[in-house]
Each structure stands twice: as structure tokens, then as C-alpha cells.
Amino acid sequence: MSSLFERLGGAPAMQAAVDDFYRRILTDDRVAKFFEGVDMDAQIAKQRSFLTFVTGGPAEYSGQDLRQAHKHLVDGGLADEHVDAVVEHLTATLESLGVGQAEVQEVAALAESTRKDVLNR
Amino acid sequence: MTAPTVTIDGENLPLLPGESVLDCLLRHERPVDHSCRAGHCQACLVQGTPAPPDAQAGLKPSLAEQGFFLACQAYPKERVTLSSVAGAAPIRCVLQSSESIGEGIARLRFVARDSFAYRPGQFVNVRHPDGALRSYSLASVTAEDFLEIHVRRIPGGLVSNWLCTLQPGAELEVRGPNGTCYYLPGDDGDVDRPLILAGTGTGLSPLWGILRDALAQGHRGPIHLLQGALRADRLYLIDELGELCRATEGQLRLHLCALEGSDVGPITNQPLDACAHEVTKSLAAAPRAFLCGDPAIVSKLQRALFIAGVASVDILADPFLPTPTPVATA
Numbered sequence: 001m002s003s004l005f006e007r008l009g010g011a012p013a014m015q016a017a018v019d020d021f022y023r024r025i026l027t028d029d030r031v032a033k034f035f036e037g038v039d040m041d042a043q044i045a046k047q048r049s050f051l052t053f054v055t056g057g058p059a060e061y062s063g064q065d066l067r068q069a070h071k072h073l074v075d076g077g078l079a080d081e082h083v084d085a086v087v088e089h090l091t092a093t094l095e096s097l098g099v100g101q102a103e104v105q106e107v108a109a110l111a112e113s114t115r116k117d118v119l120n121r
Numbered sequence: 122m123t124a125p126t127v128t129i130d131g132e133n134l135p136l137l138p139g140e141s142v143l144d145c146l147l148r149h150e151r152p153v154d155h156s157c158r159a160g161h162c163q164a165c166l167v168q169g170t171p172a173p174p175d176a177q178a179g180l181k182p183s184l185a186e187q188g189f190f191l192a193c194q195a196y197p198k199e200r201v202t203l204s205s206v207a208g209a210a211p212i213r214c215v216l217q218s219s220e221s222i223g224e225g226i227a228r229l230r231f232v233a234r235d236s237f238a239y240r241p242g243q244f245v246n247v248r249h250p251d252g253a254l255r256s257y258s259l260a261s262v263t264a265e266d267f268l269e270i271h272v273r274r275i276p277g278g279l280v281s282n283w284l285c286t287l288q289p290g291a292e293l294e295v296r297g298p299n300g301t302c303y304y305l306p307g308d309d310g311d312v313d314r315p316l317i318l319a320g321t322g323t324g325l326s327p328l329w330g331i332l333r334d335a336l337a338q339g340h341r342g343p344i345h346l347l348q349g350a351l352r353a354d355r356l357y358l359i360d361e362l363g364e365l366c367r368a369t370e371g372q373l374r375l376h377l378c379a380l381e382g383s384d385v386g387p388i389t390n391q392p393l394d395a396c397a398h399e400v401t402k403s404l405a406a407a408p409r410a411f412l413c414g415d416p417a418i419v420s421k422l423q424r425a426l427f428i429a430g431v432a433s434v435d436i437l438a439d440p441f442l443p444t445p446t447p448v449a450t451a
Contacts, residue, residue, distance in 0.1 A: 015432075015433075016432070018433075019427075019432055019433050022433075023427060023430075026424065026427070026428055027428055037420075039420075040423050040424060040427065041438075044433050
């Protein structure tokens with residue numbers, strides 16, 4: 001069976017999904033503050049590899065990279081509630097693309113698996 | 122695997138941990154052109170093998186294929202053998218005219234001695250006789266027989282003050298063109314989409330080129346040009362822009378924003394990003410956007426437009442990065 005990444009339309013379709021996902025994050029006061037002063041193009045590239053990874057597409061994503069990338073944010077107060085908010089937006093993005101509940105849950109579980117690395121636990 | 126090393130003219134220069142190829146060359150008193158140190162101005166173009174792929178981001182494919190890369194962005198994990206640190210070939214130019222077109226802003230027009238192909242909105246690196254380089258965007262369009270740049274005179278600025286003292290007939294050397302912030306007609310229907318051109322200060326210079334280039338290439342959709350400045354008297358090219366508004370019979374709409382001394386006539390004191398958000402929301406179709414000038418404002422504009430619904434791929438940004446304090450090379 002093909003991956004959700006392929007069924008969503010692969011890399012070209014991912015662009016619109018990434019925009020939707022990142023726009024939800026930037027307009028959410030709970031998490032937007034962590035993206036102040038961040039280079040948007042670079043951030044969008046990172047969100048693209050994250051979405052590619054959680055939908056089973058070709059993306060390299062190591063726990064070590066995640067730890068390194070979020071360490072300064074954890075020092076600045078990044079906590080469970082913020083990860084919850086991001087997973088919420090991920091779910092909303094997939095639902096807006098018409099992805100079925102079972103698959104949305106699978107993706108959310110995969111995103112969930114990065115929590116300990118993101119929060120440097 | 123060998124330790125990270127730069128090999129040039131048969132000499133091996135070991136890289137310190139976390140050191141870029143540019144810093145390594147400068148530390149060993151090997152002169153290399155450089156300016157922004159942020160992978161943007163492309164002044165530090167060097168050629169070698171293997172070219173670190175991360176240091177080729179944003180290069181023209183033809184340059185990347187030839188093994189060119191940006192020395193300031195290169196952190197090789199092995200040996201890199203350089204064949205050239207001379208960068209791209211310089212273009213010799215002669216100054217045609219220089220005049221003040223605004224508060225502290227000069228318009229320089231010069232003619233290239235050799236053939237020079239560019240797209241309006243791209244930038245060139247201008248070389249000071251001492252070797253310092255600064256990036257200036259091209260405000261001219263290809264139908265004009267000169268290249269035009271807008272120079273803001275920066276107090277104590279080496280290159281801007283030198284440029285402003287040049288007399289017609291003076292020779293100068295530029296390299297480039299660089300940059301990807303320019304108008305392409307795109308796919309069917311793209312010529313009917315709205316355009317948003319926004320910038321502060323001499324960010325207007327590439328926008329003035331892009332604007333006239335889009336019209337020359339048959340752009341049909343509405344064009345909104347947003348010019349921002351701290352003070353109203355810092356806005357410039359107002360008359361030329363007004364004329365173009367009339368000539369295009371409403372296709373071009375002008376939005377002038379100044380934070381101080383404003384709210385007179387067509388000038389409002391709305392912040393530029395708020396204005397950009399409002400304009401975007403008023404559009405009937407998804408726009409393409411071009412943002413130039415002060416990096417902090419370009420970043421704000423980029424975010425405002427994205428949040429207002431503009432697709433990230435439709436936002437082209439050209440932040441004018443400041444030149445970092447020079448590092449002694451000898």
C-alpha cells in the first residue's frame with residue numbers, strides 16, 4: 001500500500017499542506033511566539049520535512065537533530081502544551097485536506113513519537 | 122577520510138572546527154571578495170571540488186554545475202581543492218550620470234562596456250578601488266541603454282560616499298547579476314494575477330525595475346506598489362510613480378506609508394506591514410509578492426502577507442543585508 005504522503009499527491013501537494021499548517025501555527029498566540037524573528041523560508045523547509053516524515057514520505061529526521069534544534073526553545077519555556085497545540089494544527093491541516101480519521105490518528109501518533117526529543121527529555 | 126582542508130595552489134590550509142572556507146582563506150591571508158557573509162550577495166564565489174552542496178543554495182544552475190560555491194557558506198567535512206577564488210568575471214562600466222532623487226539618495230546610471238544580461242530587480246556587486254564590495258539592485262529595465270542603481274549615502278559609508286562623488290565618465294567595476302527576486306510571466310493566467318510590490322528606502326530601486334519590467338512583459342493584473350519610510354520626506358520617485366499610475370489607467374495603485382510627519386495627501390502613517398495585510402485582503406485573486414529593503418521589515422512583510430493567505434512560493438524577498446564589520450585580512 002502506498003504511503004499517505006504519496007496518496008496526498010507527494011511533494012507538490014505537500015507545499016500547500018505546509019503553508020496551511022505553518023499559517024495555523026503563526027496565527028496561534030500559544031505557539032507563534034516561538035517563531036518570532038525566525039527566517040520564514042528556512043522554517044517552511046523544516047516544516048516540509050516534518051510533514052513529509054509524519055506522512056511516511058522520504059525525509060531524514062533524526063532524534064538528535066530534533067533535540068539540537070529545539071534545545072534553546074525548551075530553555076525558553078517550550079513545554080507539553082505547545083507540542084499539543086502543534087499536533088492539533090497538524091490534525092486540522094490533514095482534516096482540511098480530506099484525510100480520513102484513522103489516518104489522521106496514525107500521523108498524530110507519529111508526530112507524538114517526536115515529543116521526547118523535541119522537549120529534550 | 123581526510124581532515125577538513127582547503128587546498129589551493131598546492132598548499133593545504135587546515136580548517137579550524139566550525140570555520141568556513143572564506144574565513145580559512147582570509148586567516149591564511151588569501152584575499153577573496155566577500156561582503157554579506159550570509160550566503161546572499163554571492164561576492165565570495167569560489168570554484169572547487171567537491172563543491173559542498175549546502176554552499177550552492179541559490180546559485181544559478183550553470184554556476185553550480187561548474188563547481189562554483191559560496192565560500193562563506195562552505196563548511197566542508199573533507200578536503201576541498203579550489204581551482205579559482207577569482208569569482209565571476211567583472212563587468213567594466215562607465216558612469217553616465219549621477220543625480221539626487223531624494224533625501225540622501227542618488228540615482229547613478231552607467232553603461233557596461235561588455236554585453237551584460239540581467240533581469241530588472243537583480244543586484245550587482247560594486248567594487249570600491251580598495252576592494253570592498255557592496256550590493257546594489259538594478260532599477261533599470263532591459264530596454265534602457267544604461268544600468269541604474271539607487272545609492273543611499275550612509276554616514277561614514279565607504280562605498281556609498283565614494284559612489285556619490287563619482288563624475289560622469291568615471292570607470293567602475295561590477296559583478297553579477299545575482300538574485301532571484303524578479304518578474305517572470307509564469308504559467309497561463311499568472312499575468313492576470315495581482316502583484317504586490319513592497320519595500321522601504323532604496324528597496325524601491327529593485328521594485329521600480331520589477332514594476333516596469335512586469336508591464337513591459339504584458340502583465341495585465343492589478344499592481345499595488347507599497348513604499349514605506351520612517352519620515353514622509355524620505356519617500357522618493359513619487360512623481361514618476363504618479364505618472365505611471367495615470368499612464369496605466371488604474372492598473373498601478375500606489376500606497377505611501379510614513380511613520381512620522383505624515384497623513385498629508387496620499388501619505389498615511391499606517392505601518393507598511395499593516396498596509397500590506399489590508400491590500401492583500403482586498404484582492405479578488407491570489408497575488409504574487411516582491412519584497413525588498415530593510416531585512417527586519419522584509420521579514421515582517423513576508424509574515425504579514427503569508428498570514429493574509431499568500432502562498433509561500435509566491436513571495437519573493439530580497440532583504441538588503443548590512444555589511445558586517447570587516448575582518449582584518451592581514
